[in-house]
Amino acid sequence: MGVIAKPLEALGTELAAHIQKIEHYKQALTLLSWDARTIAPIKGAEQGSRVRGTFSAELRRLQTEPDFGKRLEEALATAEPGSLTHRIAAVHLKDFKRWSAIPAHAYAEFVLEQGRTQAAWTEARKAGDFAVVVPHLEKIFESSALFAAYWGYENDVYDPLVQQFDPDLDGATLDRVFGEFKNALLPLIRRVVEADRQPDTSIFEREFPLDEQRKLGIELLHAIGYDFDAGSFGSTVHPFSSAINPNDARLAAKFVENDVRVSLWSALHEGGHSLYTQHIDPSLINTGLGIFTSFGIHESQSIFFEKLLGRHPGFWEQNYATLQRIRPEPFANVPFDDFYFALNAVKPGVNRFEADELTYNLHLIIRYELERAILSGEAKVGDLPKLWDDKYEEYLGIRPRNHREGVLQDAHWGAGFGLFPSYTLGFVYAAQFEEALRLDLPDYDGHIQRGEIDRIQDWLTEHIQRHGSAKSANELLRDVTGGGIDTAPLIRYLTKKYEGLYGLY
Known part of the structure; x- marks a missing residue:
């Protein structure tokens, strides 16, 4: 042995x-x-x-x-x-x-x-x-x-299913969290979509060769500190990471030729997952504690690097030149402010993975509500395509054109029920952690603008990642924030950012 x-x-x-x-x-x-x-x-x-x-x-x-x-x-x-x-x-x-x-x-x-x-x-x-x-x-x-x-x-029959992935979670908490998001985000999304000021996203709708996208993904992974000697970077239809152990944390991104945003976001997202794994205390390997403590905490780290850090203007002030170097046309002639606005465009769509961060949680709400309907007997598996399409039309104002665009976009249900809520929970955790991080690192924005991601990574390692499963999700959250699951930081973050970008003050 x-x-x-x-x-x-x-x-x-x-x-x-x-x-x-x-x-x-x-x-x-x-x-x-x-x-x-x-x-x-x-x-x-x-x-x-x-x-x-x-x-x-x-x-x-x-x-x-x-x-x-x-x-x-x-x-x-x-x-x-x-x-x-x-x-x-x-x-x-x-x-x-x-x-x-x-x-x-x-x-x-x-x-x-x-x-x-x-x-x-x-x-x-x-x-x-x-x-x-x-x-x-x-x-x-x-x-x-x-x-x-x-x-x-x-x-609640949902409790033991969601607790496979997030042991400290239950259906009642999820009902509260999703209810608070629907109340806060649906009106904000409508205001943003109807705003007079809208970004030009056509720069992302041009051919971007896949080999060049891979080069960009590698550069971005280097920028956030991913250790290529303790992992590898592959490609797949649906992005994912494999937390084998802290010395072998692999990730795979999705590449779409006419939209580089898909691959860059997936590289940052899965890179965040892998950074968590790589920074777990190596002495915990083979103990059962040398892995993420819950899927929600795991997701908080990927969402932090994809959304909170990866969409930070300072991060792109550091990395926009890399994108322009790899693909000069059209980016070399696009002013930074126009690029950044387009990168953060809000456009309700049918695909969860490719969703902007403002509409993202509605995709999870839909999946959660469908799981609830199946478990309660209100719906059958064969009903899912129509129910899926109806909810997308109700919440996002858009209807999938076919099954591939709709109910077949995620393969997660092949593993059973209970995982999808972890994605929203991870976003909630990430926003709570960032508020705590800002208190401990008053020059948080400056560190990002100067490319000093290691200062932020050191904080994440010390407070979250190194513990692996040695602490539960609730223990980590209490130790870092002093409280429990709270949607307010995420709602504040999304409201402030998108009211500012779209001139809604």
């Missing part, structure tokens, strides 16, 4: 070796998933899903061995509360109880169906026909509801 990580030593050799083996399986599965989503051939999809199913079944066996659970309970009882040993035992015991509640055959079939759904989703997108993936999604959604029942809940 190799050298035991120091934080594991207090648990004893046998328990430590078992935990380390579990973590090796997790890292191998993450690596296999990276391959499946980037360079694996389509003909290998079925066999690849079976291989991942075998590894996943073995991982679950290791996580649910009765003797393992007993040893974890003993370790938790004797460890000092608040210590790393106590946290390691608690995290693994929670997983033990969660996965022990699900019959092994049910989980194995679920993993196999995830692989089939991913392949079917690819086929459905090519055909532009949601019906191709419906029978697979029905099985995935049935499993989600079944798992929620196995895990148990008091009031």
Whole structure:
């Protein structure tokens, strides 16, 4: 098994070796998933899903061995509360109880169906026909509801599903957060869309060769401090990052020839995810704590680098020259203020990933409300295309032209319910963290304008990233901000920025 990580030593050799083996399986599965989503051939999809199913079944066996659970309970009882040993035992015991509640055959079939759904989703997108993936999604959604029942809940079936990704979250909090956003953002979006002052975005609608976009992505990743010796930069249909361990944090961006914004935002977004992974304390590797503590916190770091830092005027005062050098036409002749206004244009659209930051959360609200409708029995999987289109027309004033543009744009439902709210939660966290960061670094804007991103990264490392899962999301939020989940900082940020850009004061 190799050298035991120091934080594991207090648990004893046998328990430590078992935990380390579990973590090796997790890292191998993450690596296999990276391959499946980037360079694996389509003909290998079925066999690849079976291989991942075998590894996943073995991982679950290791996580649910009765003797393992007993040893974890003993370790938790004797460890000092608040210590790393106590946290390691608690995290693994929670997983033990969660996965022990699900019959092994049910989980194995679920993993196999995830692989089939991913392949079917690819086929459905090519055909532009949601019906191709419906029978697979029905099985995935049935499993989600079944798992929620196995895990148990008091009031809301959504709670155990969202808590797979954000353990401190529940449906009641999400209803509050999304309600506050709808009340604040829908009127602001209408004012912005109807404003007399509008940017010229045609500069982003011209050919931008993909090899040049890749060069720009690499330059931007260097600008935010991504360590290429501890990761790699690939391409994919849907951008993502793979948090294998702090020394192997990979990312993949999406490249669209006639809109460089897609690739530059995805490089910054996934780069933010990977920076979080790269700055986790390396002593936590193989303990179960050497990874992001929740999907919402993970998303807060990617959104910070994509939206709050990546859309900051000072960041582009530093990096606009790079863009102009790589692609002189048309950018060499576009004044900075015009470029920056166009880069931050608000234009309601059908695509979540390509959404501007003002309309972004409405895309998540729509997905959340559809998940709620399915779980409550108000809608069936086959109803999703029409329900999706109706909500886009209601909230964003635009209707998708086809399934590929609409309900088939995200493949996330192939993994089950509960993940989409993490994206909005991450934006909320990011705005809260930035307000705290500004208090600690009064020259925050100046650091960005001078390209001193390392000063900001040092703060993020110290307060958030280095802890991995050693602290929960609520603990991090309390330690950094002194409070809990609060939408006010994000609403203030969006209101001030877009009222200013569009002359709405």
